[in-house]
Amino acid sequence: MSEIRRRDPRREWIARNRLHPEHLSVLAEQGGGAASEWLGPNGVIRKNPHAIGFIGPNGVKRIDRSGAQQGGQAAAAGTRAAQDSRRNVIIETPAFLVAVVPELSGGRLSGHDKDLLGLARRLADADPEHPGAVLAVVFGEHKEDAFGEAGIDRLLHLDDDAYVGFAPEARLAALSAVERELAPRHWLLPDSPLGGADLGRRLALRLGERPATGVWQIEADGEAPLGWRCTARGAAESLDIQRPLPRVALALAECAEPVDETRHAAEPLSLAEAIPSALSRIEDLGQVAVDPAGVALAEAEFIVSGGNGVKDWDGFHHAAKVLGATEGASRVAVDDGFMARDRQVGATGTWVTARVYLAVGISGAIQHLQGIQSCDKVVTINLDPGCDMIKRADLAVIGDSAEILAALVAKVEQQRGGQRDAA
Numbered sequence: 001m002s003e004i005r006r007r008d009p010r011r012e013w014i015a016r017n018r019l020h021p022e023h024l025s026v027l028a029e030q031g032g033g034a035a036s037e038w039l040g041p042n043g044v045i046r047k048n049p050h051a052i053g054f055i056g057p058n059g060v061k062r063i064d065r066s067g068a069q070q071g072g073q074a075a076a077a078g079t080r081a082a083q084d085s086r087r088n089v090i091i092e093t094p095a096f097l098v099a100v101v102p103e104l105s106g107g108r109l110s111g112h113d114k115d116l117l118g119l120a121r122r123l124a125d126a127d128p129e130h131p132g133a134v135l136a137v138v139f140g141e142h143k144e145d146a147f148g149e150a151g152i153d154r155l156l157h158l159d160d161d162a163y164v165g166f167a168p169e170a171r172l173a174a175l176s177a178v179e180r181e182l183a184p185r186h187w188l189l190p191d192s193p194l195g196g197a198d199l200g201r202r203l204a205l206r207l208g209e210r211p212a213t214g215v216w217q218i219e220a221d222g223e224a225p226l227g228w229r230c231t232a233r234g235a236a237e238s239l240d241i242q243r244p245l246p247r248v249a250l251a252l253a254e255c256a257e258p259v260d261e262t263r264h265a266a267e268p269l270s271l272a273e274a275i276p277s278a279l280s281r282i283e284d285l286g287q288v289a290v291d292p293a294g295v296a297l298a299e300a301e302f303i304v305s306g307g308n309g310v311k312d313w314d315g316f317h318h319a320a321k322v323l324g325a326t327e328g329a330s331r332v333a334v335d336d337g338f339m340a341r342d343r344q345v346g347a348t349g350t351w352v353t354a355r356v357y358l359a360v361g362i363s364g365a366i367q368h369l370q371g372i373q374s375c376d377k378v379v380t381i382n383l384d385p386g387c388d389m390i391k392r393a394d395l396a397v398i399g400d401s402a403e404i405l406a407a408l409v410a411k412v413e414q415q416r417g418g419q420r421d422a423a
Contacts, residue, residue: 086263091153094133098124099184103194107143112190112253117151119256139163147266151259154269165284172202177275191250204248211248216255292326297350300326308332309361312402319405330362346371361401364389
């Protein structure tokens with residue numbers, strides 16, 4: 001039988017014509033059952049942007065790039081297959097330990113934490129014949145369930161109430177107990193203002209070590225005491241400083257690549273001796289309510305940003321207030337006078353690192369996408385399913401922004417009202 005592919009010009013024309021009554025059936029036939037893709041006449045896979053996504057339970061069209069929702073089952077299966085293909089690593093008798101104290105901002109491993117664990121894996125896996133293990137010391141309650149995928153071999157979870165809130169002295173006492181019992185070869189903490197920088201310096205002082213701060217790179221060095229040399233930022237980040245890697249290091253974000261090819265055991269670990277209670281001279285009086293409008297964009301964790309697609313700005317401001325989010329805007333919205341210049345997000349405005357970034361009516365110019373590239377989760381509301389912001393977003397909702405924000409506000413207020421009634 002001939003292997004020459006025969007073309008049917010009429011069916012190709014139907015595949016390009018969205019208004020033809022046989023359009024969807026022809027796409028399904030040519031795309032192997034997927035109506036959103038088909039093979040073009042030149043052998044190039046074509047995609048129909050109007051067929052992307054699915055209709056949610058409330059009649060709103062949604063696009064979920066993670067593949068976890070309906071309509072993305074194939075992508076979800078591919079994600080699960082990629083996770084299952086990870087090589088399982090179990091280190092039963094490690095030659096040494098590399099201790100990491102992640103911050104777990106919001107109860108989950110942040111991007112900074114995962115970079116730090118990737119750095120710890122480099123130190124632990126340097127000698128294949130005598131591998132080390134990565135020990136994570138976690139304080140308080142958390143929501144993380146993927147410690148093994150992040151590269152953790154041993155997990156010490158200390159969930160006592162003494163570690164809740166700002167409790168550096170209690171946490172320092174616990175880390176000192178870990179030092180006495182397990183004696184890790186290295187201590188790695190994030191050099192960030194969320195607590196890691198303060199705790200790391202306290203630990204170094206307690207251990208009598210001279211810590212390396214602002215570390216962003218390490219490399220093997222046989223002449224160094226521990227076999228490694230680190231490069232750190234110094235002089236207000238105007239120059240790099242190289243020195244042998246000490247036992248205590250405070251690393252910056254992007255100091256190493258996160259673990260993505262192996263899955264580790266994350267075995268629970270406990271200390272043989274009880275941790276002595278420390279007499280704290282610091283009393284945590286709880287969090288202080290802060291107006292989200294007064295938070296700088298570069299420091300905000302939750303941002304609701306509006307663009308040219310926002311027509312009801314009063315509703316936009318009300319939604320941001322109800323959600324407790326810091327307001328941002330695209331350059332078009334700022335140039336049109338709807339938002340102040342210091343609220344502009346993007347390469348020509350402010351680079352943001354929010355954990356959640358909600359883009360409302362923003363098409364996604366390249367400068368704007370550059371400014372949000374460090375955000376953990378991006379959610380967008382837009383009428384155009386083919387815009388660049390949809391491609392960047394982790395979750396997209398296709399529809400009128402005013403109606404969707406109003407429905408979201410009503411849902412939040414209803415939930416809060418139910419919680420008050422229950423209390």
